[in-house]
Amino acid sequence: MRALLLVLLFTPIMGFAQTVNLVSLEKSGEGKITGVLLKGSGFGIKATPIFYDQVGTVYEKGIPNNFFEKFTSDRQITHEDTLNNTASPWGNVVGSIYVRSDPKFARGPATGKYYNSPSIKANLHNPRAYSRAGTPQESKKAYISWWFKQQNEMRNYFQFELNNIDANFNPAEGEEFSIDAGAHWTGITTIYGRVIAYNPSTKILHANFYGQYNTNRLTGNRLTLAASGKMATLAVNTRGTGSNKYIRVWESDGSDGTFRLSWTNNEIYQADFRMVQRSNVLPREWNHMEVFVDQTKNYIKTKVNGVIDAEGTYTLPSDVAGHSPTIGLIGLDGNQAEMIQEFWMDDIYLDGSFKRIVLGNAPKHADVTHEEVQFFTQWTDSEIRFSPYYGNLDRKNPAYIYIYSENDVPNSEGIPFESPPKMEN
Known part of the structure; x- marks a missing residue:
């Protein structure tokens, strides 16, 4: 009709x-x-989008590829599935990634399957429809959009060994706490945070400490759980904050003179362009991530949930004839293996043009x-x-x-x- x-x-x-x-x-x-x-x-x-991964079904220049459609939720995507199988839409995988469809974790009631990893270091590499090994029709622009959710913020994530622990001190994930940090030039005397995990046998606490990016105001102070009032002392910092890469955009092999952009939770860099910032990627929420690359103007931009996150230009040569900027890796590439992390990813869209059509909510x-x-x-x-x-x-x-x-x-x-x-x- x-x-x-x-x-x-x-x-x-x-x-x-x-x-x-x-x-x-x-x-x-x-x-x-x-x-x-x-x-x-x-x-x-405009040609059909180059690559659109809805997880399960992947559209490669408009042609559906159902390679992952029959993967069960407990089957890990492997090198054999990707690197050694040309039917796979992705050229490789690192770490533990699964195709899952639990409505509890899906983006919406009709979004269906998504990628999930119970790991701090897991990512998909190199879409075969637009490989960095050489693209059949060269484009000097790239637009990449995807949805991403991570369990824990890593920039204020610290691990502490506790002592002077009250009886029955055994907080669960998500429990809030406060720390009396004493006088400070900022006027802030109380620091708040959230428990990620606690192991009573090792007395190790994993937690986010809001607004803290070093341990200067944490070590030696008493922590009080909001729900029970139980207390413990932050005795020894055993692990610091973490950095993670959301995406790497490459052309060719990523060597000197080629385009190689990395977007992490702390900075974005490509050649001599470097912007140190703290991307507003919210933990435990789905975030819309976007990357814009225009090699004809040496231009880079990123957005998080529609808001410009970083924008600028580079000057050093970063262009290889016969190659186009594409996804080198996408997912999570963390640098602290001991940290507790999980992430979800959905609707990965790659095109060689900024032109696109969207639905908006206003x-x-x-x-x-x-x-x-x-x-x-x-x-x-x-x-x-x-x-x-x-x-x-x-x-x-x-x-x-x-x-x-x-x-x-x-x-x-x-x-x-x-x-x-x-x-x-």
């Missing part, structure tokens, strides 16, 4: 007129929107706080076709269509295409 809906215009974007004059909807017999066709002008011509882009990148099946100068994928958008409210230009600029007014929907949409 097909329904025609509304006529509207886009405001011209970045010097070119991008106009939508018709939105056509395809619906199932139950009224669910199964397809959206935008008709207009000025869209430009009618004005300035108010959008959640976007879901869409996998389109047609993009000509006059038509764009896609099947709406809502991810974990709040389905109590309508979604709106936004089309990003090659300069990463969207229409300021969202395109409405649905009335307040039913939950099954």
Whole structure:
């Protein structure tokens, strides 16, 4: 069943007129929107996205690859599955990664399968459809989007051996605590934190200490559990904070003179571009991660949940003919093996263009706080076709269509295409 809906215009974007004059909807017999066709002008011509991994099904230049579809939740992805099997969409794997679908951990009611690792160091390498060994059609741009959740923050994660421990001091994961840290020039005398784990036999506490990136104000002080009031002394710091890499974007082999970007929880660097910052990737929540690379302008940008995280340019030569920037590794690449960590990952999207279509959660882009990148099946100068994928958008409210230009600029007014929907949409 097909329904025609509304006529509207886009405001011209970045010097070119991008106009939508018709939105056509395809619906199932139950009224669910199964397809959206935008008709207009000025869209430009765009190939199908290079790589879109929905976990289970992976689209390689538009062609579905169901290699991981039959993996059970207890089957670890191995080197034999990836490095030694050309049917795999990924060229390699490091660490323990599984394909799972427990609704308790999925992004949303309809997002299905996801990658999961009970490890601090596990990642997928080198998509075969766009390998760093050499891309058949060279592009000097890359846009990468994925969803990521980690169990524990690592930048304020310390391990302490405790002494002077009260009887029945045995906190569980997630229990809050406070520390009387004494006078300080900041005026902050109490430090708060969260228990990650405690082992009574070794007296080792794993915990996040909010706002603390060294142990200067921790060692020797008393810790009080919020729930029970039980206390212990932070006697000896046995392990410091940790760094982890979310993604490496490579072309070629990553040697000198090639493009090699790394995004960690502490910094982003490529050649002589280096930005030290603390990415606002929230623990125990799904975060939308985005990377933008334009080698023609020596330009790099990252976003977390739609907010620019880092942006800048580099000057040193970082370009190899016949190669394009692609995913070198993605997942978690931590440097502290003893730390307790787990992560989840979903909907990995890679393309050689910043142009994309998304669904947003507000009618004005300035108010959008959640976007879901869409996998389109047609993009000509006059038509764009896609099947709406809502991810974990709040389905109590309508979604709106936004089309990003090659300069990463969207229409300021969202395109409405649905009335307040039913939950099954």
